[in-house]
Amino acid sequence: MEQSESEMSLPSWQWLGRQSYMPCWQRMQQRAAAVAEGVADEVIWSCEHEPVYTTGRRGVDNRTGSALPAPLLQVDRGGETTFHGPGQLLLYPVIDLRRRGIGVRDYVAMLEQSCMNLLADMGVDSGRRCGFPGVWIGSGKVAALGVRVTRGVAFHGMALNLAVESHWFTAINPCGLSLAAVNVGAYVSVPAMEVMAGQWCRSFEALLAGR
Numbered sequence: 661m662e663q664s665e666s667e668m669s670l671p672s673w674q675w676l677g678r679q680s681y682m683p684c685w686q687r688m689q690q691r692a693a694a695v696a697e698g699v700a701d702e703v704i705w706s707c708e709h710e711p712v713y714t715t716g717r718r719g720v721d722n723r724t725g726s727a728l729p730a731p732l733l734q735v736d737r738g739g740e741t742t743f744h745g746p747g748q749l750l751l752y753p754v755i756d757l758r759r760r761g762i763g764v765r766d767y768v769a770m771l772e773q774s775c776m777n778l779l780a781d782m783g784v785d786s787g788r789r790c791g792f793p794g795v796w797i798g799s800g801k802v803a804a805l806g807v808r809v810t811r812g813v814a815f816h817g818m819a820l821n822l823a824v825e826s827h828w829f830t831a832i833n834p835c836g837l838s839l840a841a842v843n844v845g846a847y848v849s850v851p852a853m854e855v856m857a858g859q860w861c862r863s864f865e866a867l868l869a870g871r
Contacts (some may be wrong), residue, residue, distance in 0.1 A: 668760060670869060671753065673861045675854050681712040681744060684752070685735060688815040690756045696811035704864065705752040706857035710747035711784050711828065716806055728831050737816040738795065739806035741832050745825040747843070750851055751775075751860055755868070758812025762871060767806065768793060774864035775803045776821075781859070784847050795820075800842030819867035820860070822850050 676684070684707060694700035697787055711730035714741040726764035730745065744750065751774075772788060775795045779786045779802075789796045795818075803820045822841045829841040844850055851859075 668756075670865050671704045671755065673704045673706070673858070673865075675857050676705055676707035677837075677854075678710065680710050681714065681733060681836055684709070685733075685867065688752060688754060689736075691807075692810055692813045692815040692820075695754055695756050696813045701792070702756055703754050703862050705750075705754075706843075706854075707750050707752070707859060708746060709744040709750060710750060711743075713741055713743050713779065713832070714780065715739075715741040729828065732740070733840045736807045737806035737849045739804070742806070742819065743824070743832065744819055745824065745828055747845075749822055750817065751818045751820070751857075751864065752815065752817040754813065755865060756812060756813045757809060757814050760871060762821060764809055764814070767814055768805065770808070770867045771805055771864070772803075772871075774867055775818060775820060777867075778860045778863045779844065782844070782848050782850075784844060794818075797842050797847065800840050802842050802844060811855045820844065822853065822856065 688766055691700060691703060695702055713728050713732045714735045715732065716735065725802050755767070757764065772795055776786050784797065786795050786797050786802060793805040794801055803818050805818045807814050807816045821841055823843050823845040824841070850856060
């Protein structure tokens with residue numbers, strides 16, 4: 661029997677460690693389809709990726725040169741080309757927006773807020789930049805966002821820069837802007853990635869529970 665919105669429990673969370681992007685993406689697609697069919701529960705996955713660049717469905721090319729220092733994949737999320745790799749924490753919730761009664765814009769705002777709340781708890785002041793998804797510290801982008809919603813189920817999520825080497829980002833313009841990406845580690849001491857992942861998951865779950 662399906663649960664009503666008021667009866668829905670919070671998703672489970674799992675730390676996946678270091679992952680190649682392609683199998684992780686396929687896993688999200690499969691889980692989202694299963695959630696939509698009602699044969700699997702929602703889940704939140706956290707991980708770190710091997711170096712890769714991904715671009716969204718529109719395939720917007722915001723490279724600064726002709727070549728990238730890691731493979732480029734076109735995927736099914738929204739958004740422009742971004743980098744995923746060592747030193748970056750990924751939050752991948754697979755959430756049934758339809759059953760929870762959450763609109764896509766509200767969901768995007770929830771993801772952003774979960775990241776801003778996490779950073780605030782660490783003593784870092786961050787915010788949104790009008791017209792651009794993600795989270796910013798001053799004029800630097802610290803977290804990128806891209807989601808896909810299929811049959812009412814959202815997947816993909818957010819990428820938070822903790823200690824990413826700068827050369828990965830010089831190959832692209834974040835959000836098509838000539839602004840630098842920044843790391844949380846430039847402002848505060850960052851705990852182990854798995855610890856940080858658990859803290860971010862709890863920040864997101866608190867917002868989800870408050871709906």
